[in-house]
Amino acid sequence: MRSRTAWVRCDGKRPITLAGAPASSTDPGTWSGWSQVRRATAGDGFGTMLGDGLGCWDLDHFDDQGARAFIDRIDEPIIFAERSVSGHGFHIFVRTDEAPGRRTGNIEFYSRHRFIRVTGDQFV
Structure with missing residues (x-):
């Protein structure tokens, strides 16, 4: 990144x-x-x-266990995962093709024309 x-x-x-x-x-x-x-x-x-091969899963109101379970189901290669600014969510940066954004409940995915604030608070 x-x-x-x-x-x-x-x-x-x-x-x-x-x-x-x-x-x-x-x-x-x-x-x-x-x-x-x-x-x-x-x-x-x-x-x-985001774009040019970089996408991001934005998880709101997830705990560590829920985030780990979600990460285990991601198909795209993971580049970096971090806690969000609020401390109650996660950003999972992935390598992916550009596509329209989507949102389902408290999970969003974007891969183009979007800004993501980065905390650097790595989540493993």
């Missing part, structure tokens, strides 16, 4: 550029590399844009 030039800073869940202007999930001109984003100070965190 770090090798991608699809990183941005964020203010809450809103993506912003290194300078603090709005970033767009459909405009790569507003994205930066990992090292630039880590050094920048705009906003209160950072995240990545």
Whole structure:
């Protein structure tokens, strides 16, 4: 994931550029590399844009046991799994083809034109 030039800073869940202007999930001109984003100070965190082979399962209101059970059923190759900002959910980043997003209850899946705030709180 770090090798991608699809990183941005964020203010809450809103993506912003290194300078603090709005970033767009459909405009790569507003994205930066990992090292630039880590050094920048705009906003209160950072995240990545989905697409180009990167997708994300977003699980809301899951405990560790439920997240592990869900991960065991995922068909796509898993790149990274983390706890979300709320501490009550998980992001499971996977390698996948781009497709329309979908939501079923408290489970969402996106693989293009979407921003995900990254916590780095790895879940194994």
